[in-house]
Amino acid sequence: MQMRFDGLLGFPGGFVDRRYWSLEDGLNRVLGLGLGCVRLTEADYLCSHLTEGPHRVVAHFYARQLTLEELHTIEISAVHSRDHGMEVMGMVRVPLYTQKDRMGGLPNFLANSFVGTAKFQLLFALKILNMVPEEKL
Amino acid sequence: MQMRFDGLLGFPGGFVDRRYWSLEDGLNRVLGLGLGCVRLTEADYLCSHLTEGPHRVVAHFYARQLTLEELHTIEISAVHSRDHGMEVMGMVRVPLYTQKDRMGGLPNFLANSFVGTAKFQLLFALKILNMVPEEKL
Numbered sequence: 001m002q003m004r005f006d007g008l009l010g011f012p013g014g015f016v017d018r019r020y021w022s023l024e025d026g027l028n029r030v031l032g033l034g035l036g037c038v039r040l041t042e043a044d045y046l047c048s049h050l051t052e053g054p055h056r057v058v059a060h061f062y063a064r065q066l067t068l069e070e071l072h073t074i075e076i077s078a079v080h081s082r083d084h085g086m087e088v089m090g091m092v093r094v095p096l097y098t099q100k101d102r103m104g105g106l107p108n109f110l111a112n113s114f115v116g117t118a119k120f121q122l123l124f125a126l127k128i129l130n131m132v133p134e135e136k137l
Numbered sequence: 138m139q140m141r142f143d144g145l146l147g148f149p150g151g152f153v154d155r156r157y158w159s160l161e162d163g164l165n166r167v168l169g170l171g172l173g174c175v176r177l178t179e180a181d182y183l184c185s186h187l188t189e190g191p192h193r194v195v196a197h198f199y200a201r202q203l204t205l206e207e208l209h210t211i212e213i214s215a216v217h218s219r220d221h222g223m224e225v226m227g228m229v230r231v232p233l234y235t236q237k238d239r240m241g242g243l244p245n246f247l248a249n250s251f252v253g254t255a256k257f258q259l260l261f262a263l264k265i266l267n268m269v270p271e272e273k274l
Contacts, residue, residue, distance in 0.1 A: 003229035007245030092140035092227030108144030112249040
C-alpha cells in the first residue's frame with residue numbers, strides 16, 4: 001500500500017476519465033505514474049464499491065499476486081517514479097502475520113488511518129484471496 | 138519514518154549494546170542496516186525519553202536536516218537495504234502541511250499508530266526545529 005499525500009494509507013490508483021480510457025487502460029496509466037512497472041487486466045478485477053460522503057466515487061479494486069522479486073522491483077521503481085514525494089509519501093508492505101502479543105503485525109496495521117474504502121478493500125482481498133486465515137480478520 | 142514489521146510507524150534506529158558501542162557508533166551501525174547511507178554524530182542529538190511499560194527503554198533521538206536529494210538517496214538505499222521487507226515494511230515521508238479540509242496532511246498522519254515514543258519524538262522535532270508553525274501542532 002502507499003502512505004498518501006494526505007497522511008492516509010491507500011492503494012495505488014487514481015481517477016479514470018471514461019471518455020478517454022477503459023478502466024484498465026486508465027488504471028495502468030495512473031499505476032505507471034506511481035509504480036512504473038506493472039500492467040493489470042480485467043482478470044485482476046476483484047470488486048467495486050460506491051464510497052459515501054460528499055464526493056460519490058465508484059472505487060474499482062484490482063489485485064495481482066506477485067513474486068517477492070516482482071514486488072521488490074515495483075518498490076524500487078516506485079521510489080524513482082514521478083509521483084514519489086508528491087502524491088505518494090512512500091510505499092509500505094502489509095504485515096500479514098500476528099505476533100505473539102496479538103497486536104503486532106496485521107492488527108496494529110489495521111489501526112492506522114485509511115482513505116475511503118481502502119481498509120475494506122484490504123480486508124476483502126485478504127479474505128477472498130485466502131491470504132490470512134479468516135479467524136484472524 | 139518507517140512502517141515497521143509490527144504495523145506501527147516509527148523512526149529508523151534500534152538497540153545499542155553500550156558494552157561494545159558508543160551511542161552514535163551503535164546508532165550508525167543499525168542505521169546502516171536499514172538505510173545504508175547516513176552517519177549521525179553527537180551534534181545531531183535532540184532528546185532522550187524513558188519509555189513506560191514492562192520493557193523500560195531509554196530512547197535517544199537524533200535528527201539531521203537533509204537536502205531533498207539526500208533524502209531521496211536514502212529512500213533508494215533503504216529499499217535495497219538488509220532490513221527492507223523484514224524489520225521495515227517501507228519508508229514514508231511525513232506530510233508537514235495541512236490541507237484545506239484541516240485533516241489532510243499532518244493531522245491525518247498523526248492519527249496513524251506509532252510505536253513507543255515515536256509520535257512524541259516527531260512532534261518534539263517539528264517544534265524544536267521550527268519545521269511546522271506551533272499553532273499547527
